[in-house]
Amino acid sequence: MSTSNSTNSSAALVALSNDLANAVERAGQGVVAIHARHRVPSSGIHWQKGVAVAAEHTIKRDEEIQISLPDGRTVPATLAGRDQGSDIAVLKFDAGALTPPEISDSSALRIGHLVLAVSRSEGNHLGASFGAISAVGGAWRTWRGGQLDQFLRLDLSIYIGFSGSALVNAQGQIVGLNTSGLARGMAMAIPASTVHRVTKELLEKGHVSRGFLGIGMQPVILPAAVRERLELGSESGALLISVEPDGPAAQAGLMLGDVLLALDGQAIRDTDDIQAHLGSEKVGKDLTASILRGGALTQAVIRVGERPRRGR
């Protein structure tokens, strides 16, 4: 009857369906299940040979972790490092003959692009959900102080095992690590470039270091008279309300009551502006601070320290 007709008219849908199933199959070869919490496993990506990345918040124990692999094996894994700030954990395992998947850059993603989240769950089954990129932004500092190269919000459904699953584009390429743990349960992806950077650092040092000045601040409005007299460009600065004894700022001579106006010539209008100067690459480097002290301008050179690691 109308079978041949409906087959013709459904061709576009069938082609899309096959593309999606192929994309899941291809990406699934790089997706693992991680047993590091009570009851249900989370997902992870075989990022480089013998190294898996997962969502940090799903790793509930540091030992007796197991990974279920695309080749059907379940093997022990050791935690190489974890970074709460970016919600990335790195695990090492024996990959055997498995090769890691191709990882692609996420920078070509645009709002509306179709994407899949590919997970591996209980019983080593693949899982998929389908949706679209709903927001793309520039670099984003997470609420826990991590730095993502790109803000990627996803419009797709979140199910058990979503965190740590692979963000897969329409070509079947893995372009990020999905998590619902960075912004109150919202579906997001950590871009591949950020995963690369954090993974490298976790493998080298076991943690992600952050710069540290040893000061507490609050933003203050600068009096108009002072601004005019000193020809200051900005209207506000950061008032030092605590200075840690022997901390990097104290050693550079900064004192309680100083107002920080700029670091390396870049204006500090708010305490958030300081964070941009405290990435892990700044540890051990010198920063020139412009300071307002007793109504006069002065400068100090601060050697950025490393933020002490708090016990978990």
Next chain:
Amino acid sequence: MILRMNGESAVRFDEAFSAVGEKLRRSTVQVFDGRRGAGSGVIWRADGWIVTNAHVVRGNSARVRLADGRTFDAEVMARTAERDLAALYVAASDLPAAEIGASTAVRVGEIALAAGSPFGMRGAVAAGVLHGVGPVARVGEQRWLQADLELAPGNSGGPLADANGRVIGINSMIAMGLGLAIPSHEVEQFLRRVMRRREAA
């Protein structure tokens, strides 16, 4: 790769979607068991056999309404509690039966469509992808087609179909945000048993 959605492929996709949805709607029925709201069902055989969930029809009889508006009294011929299936029979021989797909050959990520009457809204179609295949934690050992799409209680007993509009399962429950469907080959086995018993009687 058709996913580069230039205007043309988006339109082709749109047309295909509505054609497949229409095909699926034709063989989907609304099932009323008198006391409660409506569930859904699938016309499995043109000669009167309709499949739905056991939990949709509690009594021995029900009424079904086809997409073309015809209504029939249906007899509940059999039900199986362990798989939540029921076989209905109506006295008709020209029903628009569903095309049945191969539920053993489905792939994770492929497009899945559901038709039914969520919240009593007749002929609604939902689309998504097949999330997974296999048992679901805390639901039991049975094999389910797990669909990533929006279902509501009125979808119970209705079809889950592939991108060709071929029925691959009967939507039965919602668990952890996923629509769980009984694979069509199990429905087929159930219906064959029922029909054999009827012939023997």
